[in-house]
Amino acid sequence: MTRQVAVIGVGATGFRATTPDVSYRELTYEAAQKAYLDAGVEPKDIGAFVATSEDFVEGYSIADEYAPDQIGAALKSLYTVPGDFIQSMGSAVMMLKSGLYDIVAVQGLSKASNMLTKSYLTDFALDPVYNRPLKQHADYIAGMEMNRFLFETGTTREECAQVVVKNKRNAMFNPLAGHGCDLTLDYVLEAEMVAYPLSELDIAPYADGAVVMVLAAGETARALSDQPVWVRGVGWSSDSPTLETRGWGQAVYAALAAEMAYKMAGIRSPRSEINFIELNDEFSYKELQHLEALRLCNPGEAGVLTMDGVTEITGALPVNASGGCLGVGNLLECTGGQKVLDVVLQLRGEAGRNQLKNVSTGLAMGWRGLPTTTGAVAILSN
Amino acid sequence: MGLRKVAIVGAGLTKFYRYAQETPKELAYEATKMALDSCEMTLDDIDAVCLGTAPDAFDGVHMKGEYLSDGAGAFRKPYMRHYVGGGTGVMSPIHGWFHVASGMFDTCLVVAEEKMSSAYPHPAGAFLTIFDHTTEQPLLPTLIWIFAIEMHRFMHKHGYTKKDIAQVAVKNKGNALLHPSAQLGAKITVEDVLNSEVMAYPVNRLDISPTSDGAAAVVLASEEVARRVTEKPIWIDGLGYCLDSAYWCNRDLYYPDYVEVAARQAYKMAGIKEPSKEIHIAEPYDPFTYKELHHIEGLMLCKRGESVRMLLDGVTQRDGNLPCCPSGGALGVGNPIAATGLMKVIEIFLQLRGEAGERQVPGRPTCGLAQAWGDLMQVGTVVVMRS
Numbered sequence: 209m210t211r212q213v214a215v216i217g218v219g220a221t222g223f224r225a226t227t228p229d230v231s232y233r234e235l236t237y238e239a240a241q242k243a244y245l246d247a248g249v250e251p252k253d254i255g256a257f258v259a260t261s262e263d264f265v266e267g268y269s270i271a272d273e274y275a276p277d278q279i280g281a282a283l284k285s286l287y288t289v290p291g292d293f294i295q296s297m298g299s300a301v302m303m304l305k306s307g308l309y310d311i312v313a314v315q316g317l318s319k320a321s322n323m324l325t326k327s328y329l330t331d332f333a334l335d336p337v338y339n340r341p342l343k344q345h346a347d348y349i350a351g352m353e354m355n356r357f358l359f360e361t362g363t364t365r366e367e368c369a370q371v372v373v374k375n376k377r378n379a380m381f382n383p384l385a386g387h388g389c390d391l392t393l394d395y396v397l398e399a400e401m402v403a404y405p406l407s408e409l410d411i412a413p414y415a416d417g418a419v420v421m422v423l424a425a426g427e428t429a430r431a432l433s434d435q436p437v438w439v440r441g442v443g444w445s446s447d448s449p450t451l452e453t454r455g456w457g458q459a460v461y462a463a464l465a466a467e468m469a470y471k472m473a474g475i476r477s478p479r480s481e482i483n484f485i486e487l488n489d490e491f492s493y494k495e496l497q498h499l500e501a502l503r504l505c506n507p508g509e510a511g512v513l514t515m516d517g518v519t520e521i522t523g524a525l526p527v528n529a530s531g532g533c534l535g536v537g538n539l540l541e542c543t544g545g546q547k548v549l550d551v552v553l554q555l556r557g558e559a560g561r562n563q564l565k566n567v568s569t570g571l572a573m574g575w576r577g578l579p580t581t582t583g584a585v586a587i588l589s590n
Numbered sequence: 591m592g593l594r595k596v597a598i599v600g601a602g603l604t605k606f607y608r609y610a611q612e613t614p615k616e617l618a619y620e621a622t623k624m625a626l627d628s629c630e631m632t633l634d635d636i637d638a639v640c641l642g643t644a645p646d647a648f649d650g651v652h653m654k655g656e657y658l659s660d661g662a663g664a665f666r667k668p669y670m671r672h673y674v675g676g677g678t679g680v681m682s683p684i685h686g687w688f689h690v691a692s693g694m695f696d697t698c699l700v701v702a703e704e705k706m707s708s709a710y711p712h713p714a715g716a717f718l719t720i721f722d723h724t725t726e727q728p729l730l731p732t733l734i735w736i737f738a739i740e741m742h743r744f745m746h747k748h749g750y751t752k753k754d755i756a757q758v759a760v761k762n763k764g765n766a767l768l769h770p771s772a773q774l775g776a777k778i779t780v781e782d783v784l785n786s787e788v789m790a791y792p793v794n795r796l797d798i799s800p801t802s803d804g805a806a807a808v809v810l811a812s813e814e815v816a817r818r819v820t821e822k823p824i825w826i827d828g829l830g831y832c833l834d835s836a837y838w839c840n841r842d843l844y845y846p847d848y849v850e851v852a853a854r855q856a857y858k859m860a861g862i863k864e865p866s867k868e869i870h871i872a873e874p875y876d877p878f879t880y881k882e883l884h885h886i887e888g889l890m891l892c893k894r895g896e897s898v899r900m901l902l903d904g905v906t907q908r909d910g911n912l913p914c915c916p917s918g919g920a921l922g923v924g925n926p927i928a929a930t931g932l933m934k935v936i937e938i939f940l941q942l943r944g945e946a947g948e949r950q951v952p953g954r955p956t957c958g959l960a961q962a963w964g965d966l967m968q969v970g971t972v973v974v975m976r977s
Contacts, residue, residue, distance in 0.1 A: 210693050264652045269645040270675040270720045273965040274836045282835040283851055287681055288673045290655055295670050299685070302692035307593050308859075333652035337613070446659045446669040464666055472694070580656045582669070 213304045214429035214436035215588065217247025217422035218552050220545075223415040223537050224386040225321065232266070232319040232418075237278040239418035240315065244280075247422035248432055251280025254422070255309030259288040260296040260316040260541045264329055267322055279315050279420065291444075292574035293419065293545035294584035298442045300423050310428040314421045316542035320414035330578050339451055339579075346578050347411065351403025353456050354493040358405060360457035360507075361500070365405050367511030368492040369396040372409050374520060375489060375528050379535025381561040382550075386415045386537045410492040415537020419545030421552075437552045440569070440587045441475065443468025447581035454581055459494075461583040462501035462573060469571075469585040470503075478503050478571075482587070484525070484554060484564050486547040487573035489532040498573055499527065502585070521562055529554065529562045544574025548586055555590040593859075596690045597816035597823035598683065598975070600629030600809040601936040606773040606924030609707045610803035614649045615661030617805040618703040621929075622663045625699065625807035629819050636809070637695035639664035641671045642682035642702040644927040644964070647716035650708040662701040662807075674833065676877065676964020678702065679806075679931015680971035684829045686810040696812045703805040704926035713801050720966065722836070734798070738790040740843040740967055741880045745792065747844040748895040750883070752792055756783035757901050758879040759796050759921055765908055766918025768948040771933070773924035774800050783879075797879040802924035806932035808939070822943045827957075828860030828974030838966045849888030849963065849970035856959075856972040857890075865890050869974070870955035871941055872912060873934035875962045876919040882906075885961055886914060888970065913951045916941065931962035935973060942977040 219242025221227075221235050230238075244250060259275035268274065272288035275281065289296040293316035300312040323329060330346035357363065373396060379388030391409070399409040429436040445464035448454040466478070475481045485504065489495035496510035504525065505513055513519055519527035530536055530550035539546055551570035553559045569589045576582040602624025604617055612620065618641075626632060641662050646654040655671030662669075672678065672685040679702050686700040706713040717733040744750065757780060766775035778796065786795040816823040830852035834841065841847075853865070862868045874885035883897035891912060892900050900906055906914035917923055917937035920930045938958035940946040961972045 262653060263646045267723070268719055269647045269716045270965055272673050272675060272833075273720060273968065274722075276833045276968075277835050277837070281833065283832060283848060285831050285852075285855070286674075286833040287685070287831060290653070290671050290673050298668075299670060299672075299688065302688040302694060305693060306688055306691035308688075308691070329652055332650075333656065335657065336651060444668050444670060445666060446656070446664050447666055449656050449659050460666065465668075468668060576653070576656065580653060582656060582659075 211305050211307065212426040213301050213423055213439045215421055215439065215552050216424045216429050216433040216436050217243045218549050219243030219246055220384060220419045220549050221417045222384050223417035223539060223546065225413065225415055227321060227416040232317055233274065233278045235319065235416065235418040236315060236317050239420040240279045243420035243422050249311060249422060254311045254313050256285035256303055256312050257281040258296045258300050258312065258314045259286060260291065260293050261288055262290045262541055264332065265323060265540050279313065292576050292584050293542050294548060294572060294574040294586050295444050297548060297586060298444050298584060301439055301442050304423060304425040311422060311424045314423065316545035317418040318539035318542045319416050320540055321416050333579055335450060347406065348403040349451065349579050350491045351406040354406050354491065356456035357493050357497050362508050363496055363511040365397065366393065367514055368410060368496065369393050370514050371489065371492040371495045372396045372534055375532040375534040378521060378529055378562060379531025382531045382536065383560065385531040385535050387413050388531055388535050406491065412490045412533035412538040415539055417539055417542065419542055419549050435556050435590065437555050437588050437590050440589050441469035441473030442586045444584035449581065451579065459497045459501040461581045462498050465583045465585040466502045469587050473587045481569060482571050483567040483569050484529060485527045485571045486530060486550045487527065488543060488575040489528055489534050490538050490577055492534065495527060495532065502573065521564065526564050529564060544572065544584060547572035547574055551588050555588060594691045594693060595813040595825060596687050596810055597825050598808050598939050599811045599816050599820045599823055600625045600631065601939050602628060602807045603771050603933055603936055604805045605771045606802040606804035606926055608773065608800065608802065610705060614658055614703055614705040617705060617803060618658050618661035618701055621805035621807040622699065622701055625809050629809050631809060631819065633663050635697055636663065636667065636699045637697045638668040638689050639699045639701065640682065640685045640689060642678040642928040643671065644675060644678050644704060645716050648704055648706045648709050648713055658703055663699055674831065674964060674969045674971060676927050677962045677969035677971040678928040680935060680960050680962035680973055681831055682932050683808060683810065683826060683935050683973055684831055684971065687826050687829055690810050690812050696815050698810045699807065700810060701807045702928040702932040704929050705803045706801045706926060707803050734790045734793055737878055738793045741792055741878065743843045744880055744884055750898050752784060753780055754898045754902065755879045755883065756780045758876065758882045759783045761907060762876060762915050762919040762921040765916055766922025769918045769923050772918050772922055773802055775918060775922050793878065799877045799920035799925035802926040804924060804926035804929045806929045806936055808932065808936060824939045824942050825976050826973060827976045828856035828862065829972065830855030831971040834968040836966055836968065838968060843967065845894065846884055846888035846970060848968055849885055850890065852970035852972045853889045856974045860974040862974065866892060869957055869959050871916065871938065871951055871958040872914045873917060873937050873960040874914055876915055876921050877925055879921065882915060885963060889961060908951055916949055916951050934960040938975050942975060
């Protein structure tokens, strides 16, 4: 009885470090216009909408009030998911599979440049009794986790630095990316330390931007689009929210989200069935940790594969060909949106100079950033 | 194609307080445990969890959904938060319905939590930043002001008086006397309401629901599971939700179009043609006295301009033809925003099961409705349930 679901339209703004010329509503409007044009639909054709936002990063209490107008959803069914874009997409997949709607649009946005006190905000997400009084810059959590990951898997700082070199270089040929550059391994290794072993260049810089996608159920998707990208599987999961009770070495949330998506997609051997990956690399080690959690390589192997060039655009298992968070930018709640966007563009053969050859199945993975343990995975095929 | 049937099989509700000693996580845990116990299930039986909770500024935690996850029983489970301001509570079973109706999950635990007392000195402060940063915030508006504008317009359009509307407070606070979770059950008179402090004319103190801490939870299940775990499943037969433009100044505030659109969606799905006859019992959202009437009209349970007649004739009393807010509503039970909406769903659940105890309405109702509302007077969320 389950209906198939496909992405039939994508729209995105460029992702830039700052966007003083447009408001967050104008950013979303641009992405929505592009997505609807791409899908060949008008807002009146869309059954329901899902927005993605978190109050404090938007600068509003009840930020969902300002979701409808710029995506054409006023007086229509719309709700907000304060989660990663891929969770919103999971919500849209459920809505379409339920049979209640034929077309659903999903919106994601980052206006990180509006935030003057980003690190305080991350502190504000910590437990108010146990952790917040420590008054440490929240990046220490990433430093501790990286240290544990390196210890448990034998991964080295050089291997993490190679992720930075690769992703920032990939971003140079992605016209949407805001933080591309060509660095040497030594330059990355000599960057200033933030929380040992995490250096300044191991951290993805923030970017502004918006992504809107139009999803449709089976027959509607075939009727509206000549190149629908099918959502074969989607999964999401949350591990322990408290710092004291989580495992620090492994990304359990990513493993659980992936298992859910693999099961739905009928994938038994991810390594042989998935051609390329766009995953969350807000910190360099996260790319390696997530690769292992997704069962795309053995524990401790991700760093070695990176050094060997397997995850390059030209390699056997390209990872973050778009430039990832390190090259495109950390898009807050919209990070997963950029991942899915680039998987869709690759599958449609529209990825420009970063286009991969002979790919038919891609995986997008999002993580909600510090200090959370929530991840989401989507598997798409053309 | 036919939609998959989804039932509510269990429910839990904490007491609503002004200053709860429990942390937000503990409130969520308490409601979750009660809901699971009520249908003799454990977390192992739960496939997915969804959480409804309104502004992060209330509990004072950024990414509040993440913080609450283990308290809501979501440890290592698919877990997602949804949010439509004050309408979040009734959006919760809708989001849960998507989980189960999609066929991706057979059971879904739905939790709603709000701890408003963490916002110090008063959660009204959290509402100062809900307004447009350019066109509205410079005027320093408060929440009560904009509702005073809406109430005034509603009264003017239909010729309602403050005395008429005060009856809603008398009814709901009276109903709440029998609700074990109630924060403000009281036997009051119309004069008490009219003589209470004027907050912003025409809104008096007793026209407003209190600020509260509390949590609620329900367990949703597919038909197969529901038939196995309970003899009295309550089916979610209709749902609707609608968000109007953020530019509320451009609307005629006397009538909530967004509630009507949401109600029409729900009625269509449930096959309801004449809501005033087919709905036996309703829980419209009543954070302010006039809102209950405003919503009854938006839900098309009476013609526009006739809700006061209905109220004065006793139709909406607990023993009337169409009992509205038999729980005591937000005015009587309390208003921990998201938890209030789910409290209303739970009240309909209990009433349809015939398990509402002293609050049980006469006449064995078989079809009920719960509704919530929120944001900048722009959200309507509606659920129609049948036994």
